[in-house]
Amino acid sequence: MAATTFSSTILFAVALLSVAAAAAEAWGFPASLTLERAFKTNHGVELSRLRARDSLRHRRLLQSSHGVVDFPVAGTFDPFEVGLYYTKVQLGSPPREFHVQIDTGSDVLWVSCGSCNGCPQTSGLQIQLNYFDPGSSSTSSLISCSDQRCKSGMQSSDAGCSSQSNQCGYTFQYGDGSGTSGYYVSDLLHFDAIFEGSVSSNSSASVVFGCSNQQTGDLTKSDRAVDGIFGFGQQGMSVISQLSSQGIAPRVFSHCLDSGGGGILVLGEIVEPNIVYTPLVPSQPHYNLNLQSISVNGQILPIDSSVFATSSSRGTIIDSGTTLAYLAEEAYDPFVSAVTSSVPQTIRTVLSRGNQCYLIVTSRISDYFPLVSLNFAGGASMVLRPEDYLIQQNSIGGASVWCIGFQKIQGQGITILGDLVLKDKIFVYDLAGQRIGWADYDCSLSVNVSASTGTGRSEFVNAGELSGSTGLREGIKAGILAYFIMHITLFSCFVLL
Incomplete structure (x- = not known):
């Protein structure tokens, strides 16, 4: 997910995506995903395990209408291993179904294709793995190097061309040795549009996606296998950008992650009056924000603001693929000291x-711990409750052990705000306006989603009750004995080891 992305404790599962199209007059739809927590927050998982998983995620960096679209969501639940969000997409004619990770830190949608070298044959999630065959789809076509869409991908390092072939391809290599390579095809993405209370399954749009013919490293392992990755980044090859350029969807997506499990992820703007916004740092491929200071109990901590400044190797990143939160080394000790004091x-x-941990006899940690405020450019503050920066571990002599969930990044000027911080809040990624907004919210409740940019129209989305969500989640739960690498985030800016 971001220029630097981790994964750890609070793991979620994300499943099904269906995108909406309706009348040719005012396209601009939201797409809705219901999220399921891979395992619950603050429930006795060793912080060392969480750091190890987030560390692994860091090493997997890339080197070099009027309608709501339903994405039924499923997820893994294994508190001692790793979970992820994933959804189902339908591609081709006739449509074939693929389970793909949802990754806000990469751009490209890619799926395994036939004759793939190293692609797993089975999945520990007990989901049926499929392979895309361009020759079996009547609407499929290859993307040439001269295609403008390929040229756009080359600008963001998401595509490449060899002198021996006129076929647009890609190679994503990760720091832990795993990777994938393949070529791009254009075909139909099918989706279910929810419009005025009724569901239409006849919508589709032509998108460019990757056809993986080689996978290496952890991507080859069956116990963590899905069919591919669905990138939610902001570059030109992302499905969000492609649908926006076709006039089908606005350049905005939103999520609301429920600490009790579940939530919503939409292609569209969640409408909530209390949302505050801060600008995205310009010219960054990922979701970087300008964090200016941290307050504990209303007192600004003595941290030089340059600690949070964005550069080629520093910055503050919003990353829903990281379970914990990570502070730059210069900010970590003042933060922990202020909380403890x-x-x-x-x-x-x-x-x-x-x-740093604390022994507490009661479960009402809000009676003992301070509020923390993350203060961003433009006057937007993100207020964190104790539950947003503490993780519950085990018990000792009848007392609960709560530990600081923020972790220190040694020798790196990176601050990463993961699920520990993001939960129980609406987050809106307004790519058109180059800003991110948030508001405290009970994510088990319904939300209003903007259905048409600038018209004031909205659709009412009920979390967890959209078409097919429940059945998919329950079916996946029954077969969870494996662990998953969280969203494999593709980065080209930072390399963290």
Whole structure:
């Protein structure tokens, strides 16, 4: 997901995407996903395990209408292993169904294709793996190097061409040695549009996506296998950008992650009056924000603002694929010290494997811990409750052990705000306006989603009750014995080891 992306504790599952189209007069639809938490927040998972998973994610960096679209969502649930969000997409004519990771840090939708070298044959999720065959689809066509869409992908390093072939291709190589390569095709993406309370399954749009014919490393393992990755980045090869350029969808998506499990992810703008916005840092391929300061109990911490400045190797990233949150080294110690100083002396503090922890007899941690505020450019503040920066571990002598969920990034000027921080909030990624907004929200409730840009029209989306969501989630739950790499985030800016 972002120029630097991690994955750890609070793991979610994300499944099905269907995109809407209706009348030719005012296209601009939202697309809706219901999210399911891979495992619940603050439930006894060792922080070292979480850091290890996030660290692995960091090493997987890339080197070099009027309608709501339903994306039924499924997810893994294994608190001692790794989960991810994934959804189903239908491609080709006749349509074939593929399970793909949802990754807000990469741009490209790609799926495994026939004759793939290293592609897994089975999945520990007990989902049926499929392979796309361009020759079996009546609407499929290859993308040549001279195609403008290929040229656009080359500008963002999402595509490449060899001197031996006129076929547009890609190679994504990750720091842990895994990777995928293949070629681009154009074909129909099918989706179910929810319009004025009724569901239409006849909508489709032509999109360019990757056909993977080689996979290496962890991508070859069956216990973590899906059919591909669905990139939600902001570059030209992303499906969001492609649908926007066709006038089908606005350049905005939103999510609301429920700490109790579930949530919503939409291609469109969640409408909520309390949302505050801060600008995206310009000319960044990922979702970088200008964090200016951190406050604990209303007091700004003594941290030089340059610690949070964005450069080729520094910055603050919003990343829904990271479970915990990570602070630049210069900000971590002042933050932990301020929180600890605010806790009553009756609370016993302990160190657990290098993490600052607290022994609490009651579960009402809000009675003992301060509010934390992350202050961004434009005057937008993100207020964190104790549950947004603490993780519950085990129990000792009848007392619960709560540990700081923020982790230190040694020697890196990177701050990453993962699911620990993002949960129980609406987040709107307004790519057209180059800004991100948020508001506290009960994500188990319904939301209003803008259905047409600038017209004030909206569709009412009920979290978890859209077509097919429940059946898919329950079917996947029954077969979860494997672990998954979280969203494999493709980065070209930062390499964290």
